Amino acid sequence: MKENFLHYLWKFKKFDTLNLKTFNGEEIAIINVGHYLELAGPDFFNAQIVIGNQKWAGNVEIHLKSSDWYVHHHERDEAYENVILHVVWEHDTEIFRSNNSEIPVLELKNHVDSVTIANYQSLMSPKSWIFCEKQIKEIDEFVFKNWQERLFFERLERKSKPIYDLLKLTNNDWEAVLFCLLAKNFGLNTNGEIFLKIVQSIPFSILRKESFEVENLEALFLGNAGLLDAEKEDNYFKDLKFRYFYLLHKYQMERRLVEPVQFFKHRPDNFPTIRLSQLANLYHSQQNLFSGISATNSVKSIYKIFEISTSNYWENHYQFDKESPKKKKKLSKSFIDLVTINTIIPLQFAYAKSQGKEISEDLIQLINEVAPEKNAIIDKFSSFGIKSKSAFETQSLLQLKNEYCNKSRCLDCAIGMELLKKIS
Incomplete structure (x- = not known):
């Protein structure tokens, strides 16, 4: 007990x-x-x-x-x-x-009474994955949907904490915060923290000034990632390297190399060279990105904002000096969905909260337009009969598993409480 x-x-x-x-x-x-x-x-x-x-x-x-x-x-x-x-x-x-x-x-x-104790012991009996896996499908739909909404906003609260930390570091510059969040997203799990350090090593005021020339943005990103250090025969490489050291001199910036980016175990379309070029092109093509993203209320408009690709050079390269078959490397819808889940919606939530605005219904409507995520946790819930039709449902289930099931918080969970009530 x-x-x-x-x-x-x-x-x-x-x-x-x-x-x-x-x-x-x-x-x-x-x-x-x-x-x-x-x-x-x-x-x-x-x-x-x-x-x-x-x-x-x-x-x-x-x-x-x-x-x-x-x-x-x-x-x-x-x-x-x-x-x-x-x-x-x-x-x-x-x-x-x-x-x-x-x-x-x-x-x-x-x-x-003994029934209440027996019900508790039944709910908390040794589990294979979660305690209520045999009963979760029996939960009343109204109770389950209300709990999912609570879980979704709990997850947003957790995701908003790093946003407020970034706000302090950037003197409340929401545009700079968005840039940092996007950089981390573009780096995915392997390079996310490294990409964040790369963009934080460059004053955002400089990135704003240089955003009109995409090659200058690429030079700054790839240079501080250490990808312009070697000697290459490639003319594009030489041009970026020249631009990089020129910009360091122009702005009297110290060179701040971060840890090496990782290529290993990535599909070529996720190579850091490709993702950093896409990030540069996004900021080159969208001069007021924060105002567009903070106001968007549909997945269709988000896809429009992120309809970008790499610079021309990367259409037939994944790495310098190694030519590959020509391919337009646009952001996929699945990648934009991840950006929507992990950056756009948390940012809108945090910004609205800072402004004292209530946009809960708008966020639920937006997340319900996003396709459900695919991962081992969602697959496991599906095997128990809990099918997800949107990212609203998958985000809620991830919060449920990580913050309640994994921590044996059944008596803090609406599902656990409902099961106890049903049998008490």
Whole structure:
């Protein structure tokens, strides 16, 4: 048994509340269980309880055993001085405040029916992948859809934190923040952090000035990526190298090389040379990218914005000095979908929040237009009968798996709570 099960029992009064007594025999009447706090300090704040003939207002602390009070060193913490009731599964020792007054104890184990305990044990039985995999398909559709919406916005909250960090680093320049986020996206999992360091090593004011010449942007990106260091016979390579060192001199920039970009295990279309050229062309062709992206409300318009390719040289090259069959290297729809999920929608969410605007419905409508993601987690949910029709649903499932299932937070999850209610 885990402590969060006791939190559930207390919060929803899933025990016999008519014949409650403290371990010392005083009658207990619960007027208000208090507010559930998932922060430091007592578990339930501002509860109202009658013990004997005395009405108390204060906090409630919950443990599996009374002795856990001392295990967690609450006797040294002033935050626990106002605890009016110690709720435990098993009482094994008396607990005292700093003034030596004893804290009343309610032992729950004799007040919870066997069905409730059996249902909890069934839900939390050893799992193969997630605890509720055999029952999840039975959840009421209304409950499931509402929970998915909550999960989607929880995930957006998490994704917005790095955005606010970037805002501080860029003096609240949303255009620069967007550029950093896109660079990380263009680098994918392998080169994402490296691409971010590359663009952060170049003042964004310089990139703005040089965006009218795409070759200058490529020179800066490839140069700080260390891809212009060798000696090549290729004329385009020589031109970019000349431009790179000229720009360093022009702006009195120190050369800031980051760790080497990775080609290994990438399909040629994802080579860093190709992605950096596409990124340069995006900023060359879209001079006010942030205003366009922050206002867009359809996938069709996003595809239009990202209808870009590489510079001409890369149409028949993947690396310098190595010619390949000619191919127009445009961004694929699946790649733009990833950018929409990981950059555009989180950025719109964070920007609207900073402006005090409510755009939740717009974001749900937009994410529902994006095709569902394909990965092992989504495939596994599909095998349990949970099919995804859009990225709204896949993003919600990823949040569910990573933040609830993996952390055994069934009693914080609407699905787990619904299953307990159905069988209680």
